[in-house]
Amino acid sequence: MGYAIEMLNITKEFPGIKANDDITLKLKKGTIHALLGENGAGKSTLMSVLFGLYQPEKGVIKVDGKEVKISNPNVATELKIGMVHQHFKLVECFTVIENIVLGVEPKGKFGKTDYKKAEEKIIEISEKYGLAVELHKKISELTVGAQQKVEILKMLYREATTLIFDEPTAVLTPQEIKGLLEVMRNLTCEGKSIVIITHKLDEIKEIASECTIIRKGKGIETVNVAEKTVQELADLMVGRAVSFKTEKQEADPKEVVLRVEKLNMKNKIGVEKLKNVSFEVRSGEIVGIAGIEGNGQTELINAITGLENKFDGKVILNGKDITKSSIREKTLSGIGHIPEDRHKHGLVLDYTLEENLILQTYFTEEFSKNGFIKKSKVSEQSDELIKRFDIRAGKEGKTIARSMSGGNQQKSIIAREMKREPNLLLAAQPTRGLDVGAIEFIHKELLKTRDSGKGVLLISLELDEILNISDRVLVLFEGSVVAELETKNTNKEEIGLYMAGSRKE
Amino acid sequence: MSEDSIKRISPLISIILGLLLGYLLLLLVGYDGNSGFKYLFQGGIKGITEGKYRRIGDTLAQMTPLMLTGASVAFAFRTGLFNIGASGQMLFGGFVAVLVGITVDLPPVILPLVATLLAGVAGGLYGFLPGYLKAKYNIHEVVIGIMMNYVSVYLVQYLVKILIPGKYVIESAHIPKEASLKMSFISNIFRGSPLNAGFFVGVIALIVIYVILEKTTFGFELKAVGFNKDAAKYSGMKVNKNIIYSMMISGCLAGLAGATFYIGYTNHIKLGTVPTLGFDGIAVSLLGKNSPIGIFFSSFLFGYLKNGGSFMASSTDIPRELVDIVIAIIIYFSAISFVIEKFLNKLLVKMKKEGK
Numbered sequence: 001m002g003y004a005i006e007m008l009n010i011t012k013e014f015p016g017i018k019a020n021d022d023i024t025l026k027l028k029k030g031t032i033h034a035l036l037g038e039n040g041a042g043k044s045t046l047m048s049v050l051f052g053l054y055q056p057e058k059g060v061i062k063v064d065g066k067e068v069k070i071s072n073p074n075v076a077t078e079l080k081i082g083m084v085h086q087h088f089k090l091v092e093c094f095t096v097i098e099n100i101v102l103g104v105e106p107k108g109k110f111g112k113t114d115y116k117k118a119e120e121k122i123i124e125i126s127e128k129y130g131l132a133v134e135l136h137k138k139i140s141e142l143t144v145g146a147q148q149k150v151e152i153l154k155m156l157y158r159e160a161t162t163l164i165f166d167e168p169t170a171v172l173t174p175q176e177i178k179g180l181l182e183v184m185r186n187l188t189c190e191g192k193s194i195v196i197i198t199h200k201l202d203e204i205k206e207i208a209s210e211c212t213i214i215r216k217g218k219g220i221e222t223v224n225v226a227e228k229t230v231q232e233l234a235d236l237m238v239g240r241a242v243s244f245k246t247e248k249q250e251a252d253p254k255e256v257v258l259r260v261e262k263l264n265m266k267n268k269i270g271v272e273k274l275k276n277v278s279f280e281v282r283s284g285e286i287v288g289i290a291g292i293e294g295n296g297q298t299e300l301i302n303a304i305t306g307l308e309n310k311f312d313g314k315v316i317l318n319g320k321d322i323t324k325s326s327i328r329e330k331t332l333s334g335i336g337h338i339p340e341d342r343h344k345h346g347l348v349l350d351y352t353l354e355e356n357l358i359l360q361t362y363f364t365e366e367f368s369k370n371g372f373i374k375k376s377k378v379s380e381q382s383d384e385l386i387k388r389f390d391i392r393a394g395k396e397g398k399t400i401a402r403s404m405s406g407g408n409q410q411k412s413i414i415a416r417e418m419k420r421e422p423n424l425l426l427a428a429q430p431t432r433g434l435d436v437g438a439i440e441f442i443h444k445e446l447l448k449t450r451d452s453g454k455g456v457l458l459i460s461l462e463l464d465e466i467l468n469i470s471d472r473v474l475v476l477f478e479g480s481v482v483a484e485l486e487t488k489n490t491n492k493e494e495i496g497l498y499m500a501g502s503r504k505e
Numbered sequence: 506m507s508e509d510s511i512k513r514i515s516p517l518i519s520i521i522l523g524l525l526l527g528y529l530l531l532l533l534v535g536y537d538g539n540s541g542f543k544y545l546f547q548g549g550i551k552g553i554t555e556g557k558y559r560r561i562g563d564t565l566a567q568m569t570p571l572m573l574t575g576a577s578v579a580f581a582f583r584t585g586l587f588n589i590g591a592s593g594q595m596l597f598g599g600f601v602a603v604l605v606g607i608t609v610d611l612p613p614v615i616l617p618l619v620a621t622l623l624a625g626v627a628g629g630l631y632g633f634l635p636g637y638l639k640a641k642y643n644i645h646e647v648v649i650g651i652m653m654n655y656v657s658v659y660l661v662q663y664l665v666k667i668l669i670p671g672k673y674v675i676e677s678a679h680i681p682k683e684a685s686l687k688m689s690f691i692s693n694i695f696r697g698s699p700l701n702a703g704f705f706v707g708v709i710a711l712i713v714i715y716v717i718l719e720k721t722t723f724g725f726e727l728k729a730v731g732f733n734k735d736a737a738k739y740s741g742m743k744v745n746k747n748i749i750y751s752m753m754i755s756g757c758l759a760g761l762a763g764a765t766f767y768i769g770y771t772n773h774i775k776l777g778t779v780p781t782l783g784f785d786g787i788a789v790s791l792l793g794k795n796s797p798i799g800i801f802f803s804s805f806l807f808g809y810l811k812n813g814g815s816f817m818a819s820s821t822d823i824p825r826e827l828v829d830i831v832i833a834i835i836i837y838f839s840a841i842s843f844v845i846e847k848f849l850n851k852l853l854v855k856m857k858k859e860g861k
Binding site for chain 1: 720721722723725726728729732733735736737738739740741742854857
């Protein structure tokens with residue numbers, strides 16, 4: 001059995017950073033090859049090189065044993081290489097068919113596009129691999145999982161034989177993940193070769209036969225997956241022993257930091273999103289909010305932080321009613337907020353790292369004088385936080401946030417919020433899309449915050465995360481708190497039942 | 506050569522390419538490219554070495570309002586807005602300057618200064634409405650801006666007719682000499698060129714917006730709102746207020762441009778047309794990469810070419826229209842300097858590869 005793809009000694013540099021440093025990856029025909037590495041290790045860069053989005057400074061790429069030069073994605077397509085990007089490349093207002101044939105439209109009479117012909121071919125493919133999608137719906141009407149299927153169909157329609165998946169499961173629900181892995185297995189049965197970028201170790205164990213690990217831009221090792229345990233893979237990726245279970249002391253809750261009373265909120269079209277939500281967070285404890293996405297978590301965060309102010313009920317911080325306070329007043333009175341969506345709320349992507357670190361404090365005495373920003377203080381703070389939180393950025397404080405990897409972006413937000421030493425830290429999905437090393441780090445920081453006598457409210461869709469670090473768990477279901485449990489007295493199964501709404505307290 | 510230096514030299518290279526193409530065009534149509542370009546280059550600065558500053562004065566005079574409309578558009582761009590209404594704001598500001606110049610009695614020097622400041626205020630107020638509608642109802646500022654340009658033309662026409670009618674129906678009354686931004690000490694140096702104190706207004710305005718955008722907390726907020734409204738809101742900034750401020754400051758700069766033009770470059774308002782200088786400001790801003798220093802140079806280039814173009818048209822038999830085309834080509838090329846930048850970057854990568 002030969003190799004479908006050989007990437008030999010690839011080096012790719014960006015200003016200030018060597019994203020890929022002499023990396024070699026060989027993909028055997030008809031197999032699934034995992035590419036494992038921390039956030040910012042250079043996995044996406046390597047695959048972008050293969051797909052022709054970047055040109056490597058050094059190195060050779062071979063397809064079916066022949067040396068090739070992939071100068072742009074069209075060449076990659078001709079070589080039958082397809083890629084599903086982390087952020088889908090679909091035209092939202094086009095239908096599924098239109099998206100699939102985009103760029104390779106079958107010509108009919110008078111230069112019209114022959115959609116009939118296309119449809120036949122697509123149906124044939126989708127039946128073969130179990131990729132059922134409604135072909136005449138618009139992309140904007142599809143779920144994320146269905147959109148991903150469209151991306152896969154797009155590759156197959158172009159008769160790709162080598163498929164690259166860039167963190168395909170990051171955006172999917174557990175059921176959708178199962179389906180996707182099944183599809184991937186089908187694809188290899190038909191002789192396709194697959195590279196999957198991921199840092200979810202369980203998935204690698206489940207489907208990949210080989211795994212190449214890269215760390216800080218360097219290829220570390222290619223291993224046979226069957227011979228390694230999840231723990232060994234994780235240690236290889238991070239470069240040291242990592243623990244999945246964060247060590248923590250017994251919580252010592254003291255006075256109430258946050259109290260919400262009877263929150264009720266409707267969305268724009270009048271649907272009730274929060275119903276009579278009341279709870280407390282004490283200093284020195286982490287309260288986890290568990291629930292399936294869309295059961296009121298976002299609304300709850302918005303109400304507490306002030307991003308939304310049309311709701312009934314009360315928000316009380318340290319005994320003071322702050323229900324109607326502005327966002328700035330809330331920030332100053334001691335609320336830290338790690339937002340759910342770091343690109344939408346957490347960062348000004350076009351600002352530099354150091355500017356992002358002063359987003360809420362630029363006007364304070366520490367960073368300004370008579371309306372002028374004290375640039376030296378701003379740089380000092382960013383140097384300090386880069387060091388303390390191990391934020392990796394090519395040009396340090398002057399790095400544009402957009403060019404940083406997701407994990408480092410998240411770390412910067414966390415650094416910013418922790419630096420302000422808030423009494424209450426609201427952490428919404430703090431580890432979404434991060435690798436185990438970064439997750440471990442963030443969990444430790446959250447526990448440190450707790451142990452320094454602050455209150456932490458953790459909102460997460462990852463049940464493991466909630467069970468791992470919170471002291472109490474509240475379960476949100478359809479906008480109501482349906483259960484309040486001590487973490488040590490409960491388990492995944494019990495919480496799962498509450499989350500699904502099949503049990504009520 | 507590094508990527509940074511490519512960024513710096515690519516505008517220069519693109520201007521040179523534009524010049525070459527313009528030259529070729531002249532040859533192709535059958536005119537004497539050499540003499541044409543000689544006059545084009547000389548027109549903007551001729552005599553500067555012999556102490557005759559008339560022509561450079563003309564160039565700077567042409568440059569003055571462009572500096573300000575360029576600054577106006579750039580300030581809006583930098584804060585996430587597209588001020589296509591600079592023309593209307595400029596006209597309205599200019600009207601207020603002319604009105605003050607004619608009707609208010611103040612000592613010389615003070616009078617034009619007051620008129621200029623009030624023109625800025627008027628432009629700022631004129632920018633309020635698009636800003637407010639954008640902030641409050643998310644109506645796109647381009648739509649409102651275009652409409653407001655028309656409103657400005659007819660509003661000014663109406664106000665001129667009832668307040669300061671001129672000798673002819675198509676123009677306003679002329680301002681008295683004391684109200685003009687043309688100062689005798691400047692005119693003496695530049696031998697009667699229309700260069701006026703508005704030039705300094707422009708330079709000061711560029712410095713001020715540089716300071717606001719790069720150094721102050723106010724600019725930090727304005728830019729943050731422009732880049733990402735959601736993150737600005739999350740950070741506790743007042744998003745709507747900042748949008749309105751941005752548009753008003755942008756309008757204020759355009760209003761100042763109106764003053765430098767209507768009580769500086771000329772001394773009255775021509776009715777019925779919207780000044781194209783506001784639209785030229787878009788090109789000036791883009792060519793200057795929306796930075797105050799860049800705008801200084803790009804507005805100079807515009808002024809220099811405008812002035813040189815007139816000289817070329819009057820000194821050779823090359824028709825005015827062809828001159829305009831040549832200038833347009835040069836500007837066009839300079840505006841797409843990012844294409845050149847991309848090309849040079851590719852070349853750089855290639856060279857590096859082969860070098861190693």
